Amino acid sequence: GQSLEQPSEVTAVEGAIVQINCTYQTSGFYGLSWYQQHDGGAPTFLSYNGLDGLEETGRFSSFLSRSDSYGYLLLQELQMKDSASYFCAVRDGAGSYQLTFGKGTKLSVIP
Amino acid sequence: EPEVTQTPSHQVTQMGQEVILRCVPISNHLYFYWYRQILGQKVEFLVSFYNNEISEKSEIFDDQFSVERPDGSNFTLKIRSTKLEDSAMYFCASRRRGQLTGDYGYTFGSGTRLTVV
Numbered sequence: 001g002q003s004l005e006q007p008s009e010v011t012a013v014e015g016a017i018v019q020i021n022c023t024y025q026t027s028g029f030y031g032l033s034w035y036q037q038h039d040g041g042a043p044t045f046l047s048y049n050g051l052d053g054l055e056e057t058g059r060f061s062s063f064l065s066r067s068d069s070y071g072y073l074l075l076q077e078l079q080m081k082d083s084a085s086y087f088c089a090v091r092d093g094a095g096s097y098q099l100t101f102g103k104g105t106k107l108s109v110i111p
Numbered sequence: 112e113p114e115v116t117q118t119p120s121h122q123v124t125q126m127g128q129e130v131i132l133r134c135v136p137i138s139n140h141l142y143f144y145w146y147r148q149i150l151g152q153k154v155e156f157l158v159s160f161y162n163n164e165i166s167e168k169s170e171i172f173d174d175q176f177s178v179e180r181p182d183g184s185n186f187t188l189k190i191r192s193t194k195l196e197d198s199a200m201y202f203c204a205s206r207r208r209g210q211l212t213g214d215y216g217y218t219f220g221s222g223t224r225l226t227v228v
Contacts, residue, residue, distance in 0.1 A: 045218070087153065097167075100156065
């Protein structure tokens with residue numbers, strides 16, 4: 001079966017750095033993505049890692065280690081608007097473009 | 112910024128009734144999806160659609176569900192006889208063709224909140 005594990009909740013202070021980890025066990029692996037979802041809103045694509053290493057997009061970075069079946073999302077210079085749920089998602093088939101999502105991490109940014 | 116548009120935003124229906132959820136994907140995207148999210152839970156894959164046919168479907172997508180792209184722009188999800196457990200937020204998504212090792216980001220619509228009573 002497919003499983004993705006990420007912490008259910010994280011709290012961090014405005015201006016700080018926070019890391020959200022994701023470990024996965026899937027029958028296949030063709031990339032790890034991260035999505036942000038504000039309450040009542042649609043998931044929004046943040047980043048994708050197909051190969052090992054770090055991808056940086058502004059204040060957000062994402063890392064992947066395929067040998068460890070592990071990735072993380074790093075958010076820097078936290079802002080109040082970053083309070084949201086963050087989902088990791090795996091594409092698990094070569095011919096498959098469906099995503100299997102984790103249960104999400106609710107990030108609360110406090111002043 | 113191109114958007115995926117979903118209508119209606121909210122739908123309340125009686126158990127056993129048929130509902131049709133509508134989506135207009137981004138015009139130059141080639142792959143279309145329906146996902147659902149039960150309140151407080153993770154996003155779950157229902158079905159993917161490419162080249163006017165279903166390419167994959169999950170165990171959730173049983174005979175009560177169907178999808179259509181009737182006119183080249185709309186993409187619909189029909190639930191034939193709704194059950195209480197179908198209550199969820201239903202998201203439509205579309206995706207451009209990705210590179211071999213590139214981005215596979217979806218653009219999600221804002222969702223339709225379906226409540227079955």
